[in-house]
Amino acid sequence: MPSKNMLPKGQRRRTVKPEYRATRGVEPASPPVIPVLEMDDEAEDRIHAFTAAAEAAGLRLDQYLAQAIPDISRARVQLLIEHGQVRVNGQTAKAKLKLQGGEQVEIEGAPHPPPLHAFAEDIPLTLLHEDKHLAVIDKPAGMTVHAGSGATEDERNHGTLVNALLHHFNKLSQVGGELRPGIVHRLDKQTSGIIVVAKDDSTHRKLSDMFAARELEKTYIALVHGRLPKDNITVNLPIGRDLVRRTRMTTRRSADSEGVRPAVSHIKVLKRIHSPQYGDFTLVEVRIETGRTHQIRVHLQALGHPVVGDTLYGAPHHVGQPLATLSLDRNFLHAARLVFVHPQTKKELRIESPLPKDLEEFLAAIDAD
Known part of the structure; x- marks a missing residue:
């Protein structure tokens, strides 16, 4: 099937260089700023009524409410809608309803959950x-x-x-x-x-x-898919929320984008494992300078070596041949060592935690092969 981005049939030999040059370096139009709604959270049984802003045109109902109501998550908005607490023009609405702007919207109960x-x-x-x-x-x-x-x-x-x-x-x-x-x-x-x-x-x-x-030394043990080529790697990639899949973080957003923060991880190879039955793995020690959400998982994925068991960031659900597979119902990631000066006694504390039994057993299974 032809791509929607292809030129119409009969024009595919035509060059698009002029159009490209005309738009090169031109910033895309900024999305409209959604006016914020001031809403009272105290009354659980009241109905909040308002008119959808003109800037809401083209947005889904849940998108608009998540942007218009301060400090409310899209998941919370969808929960209110699923419970029938949101009406548009007097009718119970669905989250995917496309707005045109100017609709009468009612929310029954507090937009935010009680403390x-x-x-x-x-x-x-x-x-x-x-x-x-x-x-x-x-x-x-x-x-x-x-x-x-x-x-x-x-x-x-x-x-x-x-x-x-x-x-x-x-x-x-x-x-x-x-x-x-x-x-x-x-x-x-x-x-x-x-x-x-x-x-x-x-x-x-x-x-x-x-x-x-960054006055504490935090060290983790991880098992990743594939064979890391270098014994020591430093990953210095900023991390921000994935704007498409909101449960994930990503290194692919611009460093100066809102919500994107610096992140540094130092990776040291402890052991490379080749298993004819289960594949190639690398056991690594990761010391992090920063503590961003999902930092180690995101940085290892960025290297093309996701953490074993971490299906959110691309690891397979099972490893091995079809007739002999292993699975891990958690991430092979363990906070193994923490070194810091006690904030009150000023004495150094060096705390260590051994690998849990399930990780030891998984490691032994692939290493034995």
């Missing part, structure tokens, strides 16, 4: 270090650090690290708010390993400053 308060749960924790100021936890894969801001008491607010911390410790810092007590930094849900928790506000602020100033 969420974390609660204690009796969940086992592995402590690597504890004193009166802070604790260092060995987080298992599959455990979310804290509930998302859109969670409710019965949704995604159980089984988190925060739930476990509130059960095990009498006091945690409140700098991060009621939803994230004690949380100074995070690990992805499917990443295991070392995470530091602050017990008081002073320690929390000092640790946050240390993270911002």
